[in-house]
Amino acid sequence: MRDRGNTVLVVEHDPDVIEIADHVIDVGPKAGNGGGQIMFEGSYAELLRSDCLTGQGLTAKRKIKDSFRKPNGYFPLRDARSHNLKGVDVDIPKGVFVCVTGVAGSGKSSLINTEFLKHYPEAVVVDQSGIGRSSRSNAVTYTGAFDDMRKVFASENKVSPKLFSFNSSGACPRCKGLGYTETEMAFLDPVKTTCED
Incomplete structure (x- = not known):
């Protein structure tokens, strides 16, 4: 280019x-x-x-690190064969920062995202995928705090907690809680307009 x-x-x-x-x-x-x-x-x-x-x-003028933590055990993986892995064995140290590296397509993701998670499903995965299923998901909905807030509001007002949800009875009937309406424009991008209700 x-x-x-x-x-x-x-x-x-x-x-x-x-x-x-x-x-x-x-x-x-x-x-x-x-x-x-x-x-x-x-x-x-x-x-x-x-x-x-x-x-x-x-130029390595500056030392990044000169001491390393000791692992407190290992996560063994044996005979890993997902995708291009050819029966590999590896012991991944516990309680330390581990970097899995290699050229693109070498099997890094297969080793961790497939094999490791298959053997250790309790592992918490933090990656670049979205944290919520809805475009309305936010930190409060993701942490579950909205559930408790809805219960308090519902109890104080003697109504259903669903009335305090974006996605349920409390959602605007016109825009379904999105805050905007969308008009399809055939071959053009849809037009979003602030919901009048």
Whole structure:
């Protein structure tokens, strides 16, 4: 794409991608409230000579970690054969931060998302999938706090808890609790209008 005259912008952490970039912009110095500043602009060679954290990390001037936690046991997996896994055995340490790495398509996801979860279904999975089934899900519905709130409101008003739900009796009959109505426009995107009710 670049060779055809396009400007290609990539937000990336992979050292191999950073190395082939024509120009590097480093933002920092840290994350969150500690960030928001341009720490470096220039070529990869200049980045390696710079004093920013990315430059230090790429030249290993700065030690990331020199001590490691000891595991308090292991999760054994034996003869794992999902997808491209060829009867592998591995002992995954308990109570420590474990990184499963390898080239794309090597079997990382098969090992963890299929084999590990098959043998240890009690594991809690945190990934990029949505936390709720509804577009109306939020932190309060996901944690279950709305259930208790509905019961209190229902008890105080001597009515059904369903009246205090977006998705049940309490939902607006016109927009079904969405807050907007949607008009289909055939070959165009639907038009959303704030619900008048």
